Amino acid sequence: MPSEVILANAIHFLERFQPFSFLGEVDLRGLCQHLKVQYFEEGEMIFVEGMSPEKEFFIVQKGAVDLVQKTQSGEEVLVDVVGEGDIIGLRAFLAKGAYATSCRAKEDVLLYLCPFHIIADLLARHQQLALFVATHFAEKLIMRAEKLQEFTTWRGEINSDQLNPRAGYSDFQLINSKKTVITCLPETSIRDAASLMNQHQIGSLVVTDKAQKPVGVITDADFRRKVVGENLDVNQDIIANCMSAPAITISENPTISSLILAMGKHKIRHFVVTEDGSAQSKVTGIISERDIVVALGNNPLALIKEIQQATDVSTLKLTRDKVEKLLTNYLKQEISVGFVTSFITEVNDALIARAIDLAKNELADKGLATPSEDYCWLSLGSEGRKEQLLRTDLDNALLFFNPHEDESVASYFQELGKNVVDILVKCGFQKCPGEIMASNPRWCVSLKQWKTYFNEWILEPDPNALMHANIFFDFRAVQGEKALAEDLKSHVFALIKMAKSFLNFFAGNALQNPPPLSLFRNFVVEKKGEHLNEFDIKARAMMPISDGARILAYYDEIRAESTMERLDALARLEENQAGLFEELKMAYGMLVRLRALHGLRNNNSGRYIDIGNLNKLERQNLKHIFKTIGEFQTLIRVRFQTDLLR
Template structure:
């Protein structure tokens, strides 16, 4: 390259995928560049025509179209096109027209092929399939996340301490004291070999034995926890942390197949990661009043930001934030019960929406409900439950979880009903679906029991799974609603591009990004009878069926993860800048990397929506 052409090299070096290239490579590119000028309105590439160049827009703007003439993309300075044809057949797949007078730098195929073979970043960037590009972008992120990749085995410092299930209370306490452990694993040795059957912890001894003044000879099996929650030895620490958060347990046996590798305690994780979200959670349970909880809630945003900096993925962050929200609710319910006395009939407090899906972020309102035992008598019992619901709801509002504007809260009598009534609700929604009504009840199809008789919610989940998968009309209606919100087409300069070619200044990453994905995945998930609530878990359930093509599942997962993580980062940046976090993003706030991959993700979502429409005949539902 002539040194005088450094200006051209510098321009390339400011734009992906050239921005990471060494100078020698850029020089080689510049030496091969040819330059062409196109007047506004003229064709640059025609469909089916041969093309031997990667096109780089030096000035001006162009539009790409699908073969059908539909707008595919609008590109401006520093962006490239023509790569699809180069990688495939050397013929043009997406015709391109100049919409402004444009100066185009043409990079010959020979150099393109050289870059494609030697530069991984370049290859990722220009890869034919938008989807695989998205995947490699995500895996690059994953590789770079160090703090989140430590495994639970690192926390195991000793052999597990076990005792036969036949031990008595006092003996169990003695072993724990001698060994200096806060949890004892109980083994059933009746069959061949010994099998882990239960766990007893310091906390159990206090709450279940001492406070009840149980005799020292009480069989340990009477008070142990037998529905064991464990983790796998190759699980990451964050996964163990999420398991603890979700189930509100402080000890996890670590299993390797049937063998116990050890036990990890909440305190181990807190030591490992002194500022982890679990630390915040464990503090939540120590608060004695709403005031204390409110004080603690001020730390939620910084916990969120920290996780973002540690490169946690959206699942980790969403679950941790939901875990924190759940803990606030649980503690408030405990405090409420202390204040109002024990509940007159059993009940379950349900989280709905993003908290139930384990996809909560910092900007959130409270969506909750109560499922009461069928023996509930409104005249006798409702005063208590209303007071409890109000206590929790007000408390949550104090802690930053604002009141639900749609009044979907346990304080609303409609959403504070016995199990039998809840079943009627769900039966009505699924059997007599009305689009409008379903729009408002969407949120009830993401539900999770967080306190009390969790079984009530589990029963509802089973009920819904059966009902929903059997009602084509319901699924069609739900699918139709899921198509109400579409992703934008992409970005152009400082604008958001719509499929119609219209441009806007900002867009909402929740309404136009994550929500359309979780909406459409909910439809598939209900169709396959899954009880999963989290979008990623639902995708796993869907993958097990033939409901959508296999790579469709992977693409949706990647698209969802990417959109979610951009949304999360956007909020974290706002918090750090001392601004109120929100979901409205301006294209100029996005990095070139985010812009191009968001475009890919939107593409995946848009295609998935088209498939949804076709799969559930959502069009027909409109006329029902």
């Protein structure tokens, strides 16, 4: 155990840095009692890539260390530099694997050594600590992989184990290689090689030595340029005289982005896949430019473009199905929730816009011309918050500018609303059970009528009615004259400013779902009905956060639309509560991912989860999240004095 002086110094040092600043005095002191101090000279190795971790991880107390990774050719790449207060070596323990990088003292450095079992106990008991560590390491992995990818790609060393799909490129897709590879030896005659290609109806051969290690590639283009163009003798000359060499080799399943970069660098059209990604191992596959072009049809930009150019509903449906497959890949690859929600929002917005165009065409075919009055399509609820990853219930509305109360204008837009909803349903979305859709005449009305609705909800708040109307406070303009939606939004903020008591009723609705743990720390599950003994992740975990973020956003006049954007804005605005809002933001991202994965796995909305199917870490994370929700609801209860409404 360290002396009291060393102990006091360690406590004073660690309490300045996250995540140790999340710990209480007792736990921080308990942690520091187990610390040891170790000195490393400049250039000295602290641990080496591939080694199994010992019993301790490290905290930089003074100085700085370099984290490096090796490429397949053995070159070292600097992927990170860490300094005072940073943690190193903990990821390997959490992942139960070897060190992914080597760690070397950049200068003379002092490190605190902390036993793994101490941090494991703290992670189990402190949700702030666990959420910070999970997010911190995910971000670090992305950044380090990105640096390694940049280095290796531009040297022709494209190893998919190193080029992790979480590297942050615009296209995270992996591409599979062709497993059936036709090869020939360098001494094969040009005629025999051409016959082999003709026999198998292929456009290329991999040229290998007798050990099946690649030495080059021969393609149709090589035959045209080198054989025909240079008058080679097809009977006498051999493939070695016209093949493209050396072969550019890669390992299995590289990212599309890495291949595109390498194609530009090497001016090639084929990649040879080998066992370890190098030319010193056996050939296992081949990837051609055509394979990349085909795969690019499933990247985000290509899919959005496909939606925008669709001429019929069946094409829209097929493209949206492709999006679901890409979504599954992104979630499995642990791409950031922020990127995934942004991507799906762009897709859904493009789909709605195209559905409106097709619906207008249908009405035009019936002789119904679009009125000159401006209109705006509104997404509501989770889609209004840019959070609808799965094709669940439709929540939408339509507003139009109709100052003269022209019935023909209202009639046209009501028909348009019905047609658009029908198209979206054919694309796989579900109708809203409560009929909160633009196909319902009640929610397809003029700007004047929308203002009347909000006047009633805000100036004369009825708790029961407001509970059902909550969804309308998350409206977002998708297509049409978006200034109409801005006009309505400004009207809502002005009303709330005038009728401050409304926020108390609004806050009361935000507290309808308390933290879902029983007195015995068990999950509160459904007690009857179709989902007996299942956990409602939407109502009991996600809504308490999204509802709370909404009420505070209106309270602080924040115009951000998504829950995570609202929490981010709140963290910047309220410094004394920034820690709580940051935790809630991380927690909400985890919940969005968990629900989407569960829904994709079970082909449903993902709302109801069998707790028995969650692993220990998922259950533990949820319990930590519930505690954070409890703190959040206490803040809302105190700020808006909701107990006085009872």
